[in-house]
Amino acid sequence: MDTSESLKSAENSLRDLFNFILSKELGQEWVSSCGVSEERVRRWEERRLVDERKFGYSDPRLIYYADFYDLKSILKKNWNRGLSQVFGKLKELEVLLDLLEELRNPDAHRREMLPYQKHLAVGISGKIRAEITGYFSRMETGQSYYPRLESVQDSLGNAWAIGQQGNLATGCVLRPGDQLQFKVTGSDPLDENIEFAILPMVVPHEFSWNSCGDFDLTVQDKHVGERLWVYIAVRSLREFRAKRAIGFGTVDDLVKFSYEVLPPRQ
Numbered sequence: 001m002d003t004s005e006s007l008k009s010a011e012n013s014l015r016d017l018f019n020f021i022l023s024k025e026l027g028q029e030w031v032s033s034c035g036v037s038e039e040r041v042r043r044w045e046e047r048r049l050v051d052e053r054k055f056g057y058s059d060p061r062l063i064y065y066a067d068f069y070d071l072k073s074i075l076k077k078n079w080n081r082g083l084s085q086v087f088g089k090l091k092e093l094e095v096l097l098d099l100l101e102e103l104r105n106p107d108a109h110r111r112e113m114l115p116y117q118k119h120l121a122v123g124i125s126g127k128i129r130a131e132i133t134g135y136f137s138r139m140e141t142g143q144s145y146y147p148r149l150e151s152v153q154d155s156l157g158n159a160w161a162i163g164q165q166g167n168l169a170t171g172c173v174l175r176p177g178d179q180l181q182f183k184v185t186g187s188d189p190l191d192e193n194i195e196f197a198i199l200p201m202v203v204p205h206e207f208s209w210n211s212c213g214d215f216d217l218t219v220q221d222k223h224v225g226e227r228l229w230v231y232i233a234v235r236s237l238r239e240f241r242a243k244r245a246i247g248f249g250t251v252d253d254l255v256k257f258s259y260e261v262l263p264p265r266q
Helices: 003-026 038-055 068-077 090-108 115-141
Strands: 148-154 159-161 167-174 179-187 194-200 214-218 225-236 243-245 249-251 253-261
Touching: 003 068, 003 090, 003 115, 003 148, 003 159, 003 179, 068 090, 090 115, 115 148, 115 179, 148 225, 148 253, 179 194, 179 225, 194 214, 225 249, 243 253
Parallel strands: 167 253
Antiparallel strands: 148 159, 148 179, 179 214, 194 225, 225 253, 243 249
């Protein structure tokens, strides 16, 4: 993962964490009561409308249109609403986020980072993501050991984030020949190497494990049916893993997307 991807993944991990914890603490409309001004929230909504007009869809998670500054503000104002259980000390995290914000600026303006800045950005981003992954791992296993998927997005605008239910019925209709792209991110609380794979659930099972979370899937005749499940998994390279999954064998975390696939056009 390059520097830009590391920065983006850390930001989005924070967004997903806030959405998970604060929706439980404040309700589904938590954005309106998390301490961010109405003016800032309107700006997020305007950005979402731009995506809607430009791409035909937008991310349903409004927090994904927030600035990095807003994330820092939400963290500080809601520290005692469950966020303190994820990280160590607030002051330490604030210092790390200040450094990330400073490092983001040359990235945003397309100026090349110096080598030490790249290492710093990747290191801080990795620490934040590992602590978030450890939090969710402890929720399910009682220990911070197993890697977790952080997010899954497809090219049709469907998105899953850590903390959400693992089965996503997309409602999308496909036909043979259609192309799907997937962007998958994950993290290991032990900060070791992990691998990703996607598997359309048809026999024979065909997949490969990759260190990168970018995948392309071409819909085929054998995928035709009322519901095609696509399994997305992450695993460590360690001997022991969290669970068994049909087709994959042992994995550490798993998410499923479903699609309807109609026969080829005549």
